Amino acid sequence: MRLRKTTACHFKRKRGKSLGSDYFGAMPLYVLPEGTDAGAQIPAHLSQVPIPLITTTMDCFNKSVKGKVISQDPLVSVAADDFMLKTVIQEDPAPGASSQYMSISVVVLGALAKEFSETVNQGDVLVASGFTVEESSAAQDRTLHPCHLLLSGNDACLYVCRQLPPSDPKSPSANMKKTTRSTEVVRRPNVTKYTYVKLDELKDQTVVSLYGVVVFFKQPFKSRGTDFCSSLKITDQSNLKIVCTIFCDKLENHPKIFQIGDIIRLHRVKAQLFNSSMTLLNTHGFSVVTFDGAVGGPVEPRASSLHFHFDKEDRRIVKELRSWAATQTLRPPLPTIPLSAVQPRTYFDLTCQLLSKAVIDSTCTLLRVWDGTRCSRPLLRVIVERSSVEGPSSFSRQKENLIANVLVYDNHVMVARELKPGDFLRIYNLRAIPGASKVPGLTSNQLEDQDHLAFHLHGGTAYGRGIRVLTFEKFQEQEESVDDTEMLEMWCTPPETLGEDTVDSMTVMSCSHSAQPTTLSQVKRSGPGGTHHVRVQLKSYQPRRLYQALKLYCSKCKSIVEVPDDELVADLFSESCTDTSSCSLPPWVLYGQLEPGNPNCTVNIHMSAELTARGTPTELLFISGATLKDMCLLAEDYPNIVPVRSSEGRLALFDLSAPFLIRGRKKFFGCKRCSEATVQEPSEEVEVIDEKVIAEALGVQLLQFVLLMKLELQDATDTLDVFLWRDAELFFGLSAEDSAVNQEAQRYIEQTMALLCPPEGSKGGRPWLNLCLTAYSGEDENGHPQTCYQVLHSKVNRTFSTQTEQDPA
DNA sequence: GCTTAGGGTTTG
Numbered sequence: 001m002r003l004r005k006t007t008a009c010h011f012k013r014k015r016g017k018s019l020g021s022d023y024f025g026a027m028p029l030y031v032l033p034e035g036t037d038a039g040a041q042i043p044a045h046l047s048q049v050p051i052p053l054i055t056t057t058m059d060c061f062n063k064s065v066k067g068k069v070i071s072q073d074p075l076v077s078v079a080a081d082d083f084m085l086k087t088v089i090q091e092d093p094a095p096g097a098s099s100q101y102m103s104i105s106v107v108v109l110g111a112l113a114k115e116f117s118e119t120v121n122q123g124d125v126l127v128a129s130g131f132t133v134e135e136s137s138a139a140q141d142r143t144l145h146p147c148h149l150l151l152s153g154n155d156a157c158l159y160v161c162r163q164l165p166p167s168d169p170k171s172p173s174a175n176m177k178k179t180t181r182s183t184e185v186v187r188r189p190n191v192t193k194y195t196y197v198k199l200d201e202l203k204d205q206t207v208v209s210l211y212g213v214v215v216f217f218k219q220p221f222k223s224r225g226t227d228f229c230s231s232l233k234i235t236d237q238s239n240l241k242i243v244c245t246i247f248c249d250k251l252e253n254h255p256k257i258f259q260i261g262d263i264i265r266l267h268r269v270k271a272q273l274f275n276s277s278m279t280l281l282n283t284h285g286f287s288v289v290t291f292d293g294a295v296g297g298p299v300e301p302r303a304s305s306l307h308f309h310f311d312k313e314d315r316r317i318v319k320e321l322r323s324w325a326a327t328q329t330l331r332p333p334l335p336t337i338p339l340s341a342v343q344p345r346t347y348f349d350l351t352c353q354l355l356s357k358a359v360i361d362s363t364c365t366l367l368r369v370w371d372g373t374r375c376s377r378p379l380l381r382v383i384v385e386r387s388s389v390e391g392p393s394s395f396s397r398q399k400e401n402l403i404a405n406v407l408v409y410d411n412h413v414m415v416a417r418e419l420k421p422g423d424f425l426r427i428y429n430l431r432a433i434p435g436a437s438k439v440p441g442l443t444s445n446q447l448e449d450q451d452h453l454a455f456h457l458h459g460g461t462a463y464g465r466g467i468r469v470l471t472f473e474k475f476q477e478q479e480e481s482v483d484d485t486e487m488l489e490m491w492c493t494p495p496e497t498l499g500e501d502t503v504d505s506m507t508v509m510s511c512s513h514s515a516q517p518t519t520l521s522q523v524k525r526s527g528p529g530g531t532h533h534v535r536v537q538l539k540s541y542q543p544r545r546l547y548q549a550l551k552l553y554c555s556k557c558k559s560i561v562e563v564p565d566d567e568l569v570a571d572l573f574s575e576s577c578t579d580t581s582s583c584s585l586p587p588w589v590l591y592g593q594l595e596p597g598n599p600n601c602t603v604n605i606h607m608s609a610e611l612t613a614r615g616t617p618t619e620l621l622f623i624s625g626a627t628l629k630d631m632c633l634l635a636e637d638y639p640n641i642v643p644v645r646s647s648e649g650r651l652a653l654f655d656l657s658a659p660f661l662i663r664g665r666k667k668f669f670g671c672k673r674c675s676e677a678t679v680q681e682p683s684e685e686v687e688v689i690d691e692k693v694i695a696e697a698l699g700v701q702l703l704q705f706v707l708l709m710k711l712e713l714q715d716a717t718d719t720l721d722v723f724l725w726r727d728a729e730l731f732f733g734l735s736a737e738d739s740a741v742n743q744e745a746q747r748y749i750e751q752t753m754a755l756l757c758p759p760e761g762s763k764g765g766r767p768w769l770n771l772c773l774t775a776y777s778g779e780d781e782n783g784h785p786q787t788c789y790q791v792l793h794s795k796v797n798r799t800f801s802t803q804t805e806q807d808p809a
Numbered sequence: 810g811c812t813t814a815g816g817g818t819t820t821g
Contacts (some may be wrong), residue, residue: 216816225813233816245814274815281814347819364821409821431820462817 029115029158042159046129051091052101054147056133064129065149067091070103074252074304075117082712082719085113088144089126104145105136109152109540120160130155132544134759153542194267194309196317200238202271202278209267210280211317212236212244213293213325217262219428219466220254221411223247230254231461234264237324244269244280246288254288256302258426258468261293261330263321265314295322339404340373344434344453347463350427351470354419355403356391358384363459365416367406369425370399377434379404380454391421406430408467410459415467429465431456506756506767509533510730511793513772520718528777528787536713536720537766538757543709546746550736552703554671560708563740564657564669570628572658576645577601577625583646588681590617601625606644606651608681611689619689622651622679635662640689642698644679653677653698660700661691665741670700705736707749711791713771722773722789731791734800748800756796770794 046064054065067089076084090103106128108116120126131149151158197208212234220228227247232255235241244266248254255264267287269280282288289303289310299315301308337348352369359365366382368391382405386393395403406427408416419425433454457465515533523532543549551560580602585591590612594603606622620640623631635641641662644651653660656675659667668691670677682689682697695702707728713720729735732749739745758766771794778788 218816223813225811227813229814231814231816243815247813272815277815279815345820407821429819433820456821458819458821460819462819464816465819 029112029119029160031119032159032161042127046127048127051089051104051145054101054104054133054145054149056135056147058133060131060133062129064127065089065104065131066125066127067103069120069122069124069126072117072120072122075113082110083113083117084109085116087116087120087126089128101143101145103143105148106131107148107150107152108156108158109150112151112156112158116158120158125161127159127161128157129159130157150544152540153544154548196265198238199234199236199240199242199278202242202280204271204273204278207268207270207283209265210236210269211263211265211321212242213321213328213330214257214260214262214264214290215241215330216260216464217255217257218461218464219468220246220248220251221461221466222414228254230257232257232264235328235330236321240278242278242280246282246286248282248286250304252304254304256290256304258292258470261325263291263293263318263325265289265291265317291318293322293325295319295326297322338373339371339375339402342375342377342432342453344377344432347429347431350404350406350425350430350455352404352425352427354391354421354423354425355395356389356393356421357416357419358389359413360384360388360407363410363413365408365413367408367416367419367425367427368403369406369427370402370404372402374402375404375453378452380452381405382407382454404453404455406455406457408457411461412457412459412465412467419467419469424470426468426470427457427466428468429457429463431458505535505770505797507731507769507771507794507796509770509772509794511772515772517770520713520715520720523720523773523775523789524718526775528775530775531792532773532775534713534715534771534773536715536769536771538711538769539714539719539766540712541709541753541757546739546749549707549709550740551706551708552669553706554674554701554703556674556701557671559671559673560706561671561703563705564659566628569658569667572654573626573628573631573643576654577627579625579646581646581649583649583651585651586679589622589651601627601630603630606679610681610684620682620694624651631662632665635664639663640694642679642694651679653679653700656700660698661694663691666691666737667740668695669703670695670698671703674701675699705740707732707736707739713769720773720789722771722791724791726790727792727794730793730795732800733795733798745800752796752798755798 042064045062047062048064048066049058051065051067068091069087070090071088073086085108087106087108088103089106106126128149128151130153131151133147134150136144136146136148194209196210199210199212202208213236215233215235217232218230220230223229225247227249228251230246230248232244232246233241234244246254257264265288266280266282268283268285270283272279272281287303287308289301289308291299291301299318301310301314303310337350339350339352342348342350350369350371352371354367354369356368357365358368366384379401381400394400408427433456434451435454457467511531513531513533515531517533517535520534520536523534526532547563550563552563553560585606588609590607590609592605592607594605603626604624606624607617608620611617611619618638620642621634621638622642622644623634624644624646626634626643631641631643642660643654643658643662645654646652656670656672656677660670660677661668676699678699680697680699682693686693691702694700706725709724709728711722711724713722724731732739732752734745734748739749756767756769772792773789774792775787775789778786780786
C-alpha cells in the first residue's frame with residue numbers, strides 16, 4: 001500500500017504557521033496492489049456500511065462504503081485546479097437480498113477527483129471514507145440509491161483495489177468471449193504507444209491516428225441517422241487540408257473545438273477516398289482530444305473520455321503544430337467581435353450571455369442576449385407575448401439598449417430549447433440585419449425600427465453556423481483577452497442588477513476603504529499586500545460541517561488547533577477518577593468531599609481560602625475525581641469549575657488536552673505551548689471572576705474559539721480561495737464561543753451558508769456578495785511563500801435572533 | 810448492426 005501523510009499529520013505540521021491555502025488541501029487516494037482483497041488492507045477503525053443502509057442522517061465518522069466501479073463520468077474541470085467527477089459503485093448483493101439501492105453515486109471534488117480520473121478504472125473495487133451523504137437530485141430507479149456520497153476536503157479518502165484482467169486481452173480466445181464493453185473495463189494504462197501520421201501519408205481504407213490544426217468546423221448537429229455529426233477540416237505541416245467527419249451518438253464525445261486554430265488529435269480514424277479527395281471518418285475505438293492553438297499557452301487537453309493517453313511526446317507535437325500554425329494564416333483576423341463592433345449585413349461570431357428566450361413558432365426562437373458592449377446602431381425590439389418568454393420578460397430601458405435580439409431558425413431551434421437564461425454562448429456565423437425584416441408573428445409597429453439591427457442565425461450548418469454553450473473556463477479565457485474595463489464590469493455584473501439603483505448583495509461591507517470594485521482575476525494579479533472589494537458568488541466552502549470549522553486560536557503564538565474531542569476529554573477525566581492516591585494540598589485550599597454518586601469515585605472539592613474569606617467560597621471550585629458528566633452537572637450549579645487531579649503527590653491541572661475551566665456550558669482551553677499551568681487561587685485584587693482572571697491565575701494562556709472556513713469565490717473572470725477567519729464573527733454576527741455551545745447559533749450559521757451557497761439546481765441561484773478582501777503573504781505546506789486571502793469587514797445581511805436562546809451559558 | 814455526411818459561395 002502506498003502510504004501518504006494523513007490529514008491529521010498534515011494539520012500538525014501546519015501548527016503555528018500562518019494560514020496557507022493548502023490548509024484543507026491534502027486528500028488521499030490509496031492504490032492497493034493488484035489482486036489484493038480490499039477488505040484486508042483497509043484500516044480497522046473503519047466500519048463498512050452496506051450501500052442500501054446509507055442515509056443522510058447517518059453518522060459518517062469512521063464509516064466506509066465499498067463497491068465496484070460500474071460507471072464513471074469524465075473528469076469535469078469546474079475551475080482552474082478544481083475538478084469534479086461522478087462515479088457509480090455497486091455492492092455485490094447478498095444471496096437472496098433485495099436488489100434495491102445496491103448502487104450509489106459518488107461525487108468526488110477537488111484534487112482527489114483528478115487523481116481518481118487518472119487512477120481508477122471501471123471494475124475496480126473502491127472503498128470510500130470521510131464522505132458525507134447528500135440527497136441525490138438525479139433521476140432514480142430501484143437499484144440506484146436516492147442519496148449520493150460526497151467526497152470533498154480533508155477527510156475524504158479512497159482505497160482502490162485493482163481487478164486483474166480476466167485473461168490476456170490480446171489472446172484470440174479472450175477476444176471471442178469479450179464484449180466491447182468489457183474490453184473497456186479491463187483497459188490498462190500505458191499499453192498502447194500511438195504513432196501519428198502526417199496528412200500526406202494517408203492511404204485509402206487505412207485506420208490511423210494523427211494530429212492536425214482545425215481550419216474549419218461545425219458544431220455537432222443531428223444527422224438523419226442515429227448520431228450527431230461533427231464536420232471539420234484540418235491541416236498540418238504537409239499543408240494538405242483534409243475533411244473529417246465524426247459520427248457519435250453522444251455529444252460529449254465529439255471534439256471540443258472552440259475556434260479555428262485549435263489543435264486536434266484523432267485516434268483510430270479511417271482514411272477514405274471520396275470524390276477523389278482523401279477524407280477521414282471515425283472508426284471503432286475512436287477518440288479525440290483538442291487543445292487551444294495559442295503559441296505559449298498551457299497545453300491542456302480537452303477530452304471527454306476518462307482514459308486518454310497523453311505524455312511529453314504529445315506535448316511536444318502540440319507545441320510544434322502551434323508554432324507551425326502561427327506562421328500560416330489560419331486564424332481569422334477577428335475570431336469573435338463584440339456587439340459594439342458589428343457592422344450591418346455582415347456575418348460574425350458572437351460571444352454573449354443569454355438573458356431570456358421565447359419560442360416564436362416551430363421554426364424560429366428568439367434569444368435575447370448581451371455581451372456588455374453597446375452596439376453603435378440601435379437594436380431591433382422584438383415584441384413577444386409575455387407568456388412565451390423564459391427568463392425575465394422585460395428589462396429596464398437602460399438594459400434594453402444593450403440587449404440584442406437574435407432569431408435562430410430551423411435546426412437551431414432544437415439547440416435553443418436546451419439553453420437556459422444565464423448561459424454563456426458563442427453563436428457562430430450570426431448575421432446582422434438592418435431594418436424590420438419579416439419576423440413571424442410580429443406586429444406592424446416593428447416598422448418604426450427600420451434602421452435597427454436584428455440578428456439572424458440562419459438554418460443549416462454551412463459556415464459552421466451553430467450555437468455552443470461555453471464552459472466557465474472557456475468564457476474566462478475569452479474574458480482575459482478583453483482589454484476593456486467597462487466591458488469587464490458588465491460581464492461581472494449579474495444581469496438582474498445592472499443599471500438598478502440598488503445593487504443587491506447578501507453581504508454588506510463596513511470598512512472605510514474607498515477601493516473600487518474589482519474582479520477576481522485582477523485580485524490574483526495584484527499579489528499580496530492589498531485590499532480589494534469584489535462582487536462575487538460563493539461557489540463552495542469547506543468544511544461542510546460547522547463543528548469542523550470551530551478551532552482554537554492562541555493569540556500569543558498565533559497557532560490554531562483543533563477543539564479537543566469530548567470523548568477524549570471524558571476518557572481523561574474517567575481515568576483520573578480511578579486514581580485514589582492522596583496528594584498534598586496547597587496551603588490556601590479548603591478541602592471537602594461530595595457524596596459519591598458513583599461508588600468507585602470520590603469527588604473532591606477544593607476551594608480558595610481567599611474567596612471563602614470574601615464570603616463567596618463556591619465562586620470557584622477545583623474538582624477532582626469527577627467524570628466529565630459530573631463536572632458538567634456541577635457546572636450547572638457553580639459558576640466556575642476547574643478540573644484538577646493528583647500528580648506526583650500534588651494537586652495539579654490536567655494536561656491541556658482537557659478544558660482547564662468549565663463555565664456553564666462553555667469549556668475553556670489553554671495553549672499547550674504558551675501555558676505554564678499550576679493550581680493557584682486568583683489574586684486578591686480581582687473583583688469579577690471570569691475565564692480571563694482564572695486563566696491568568698493558573699498561568700494558562702487562554703485559547704480563543706474561532707471559526708475558520710475556506711470559501712471558494714467566483715465571478716466571471718476567475719475563482720479564488722479565501723479564508724474567513726479573523727472577521728468570521730462579524731460575518732455571521734455571532735461569537736464563535738457561543739456557536740460552540742449554542743445549537744441555535746450553529747443552525748443559524750449552517751442556514752446562512754446554505755443561503756449564500758444554495759445547492760445545485762435550487763431556485764433563485766447563488767446570491768451576489770460584496771466582500772472586502774485582504775491579500776497577504778502566507779506559506780504553503782512546504783513553507784514556500786504564497787499569497788493568501790481573507791474576507792474582512794464584511795457581514796451577511798441577516799440577523800441572528802437570540803430570542804429562542806434558552807440557556808446563554 | 811447500419812446509417813448518418815461528404816464544408817461553402819448563406820439571406821426568414
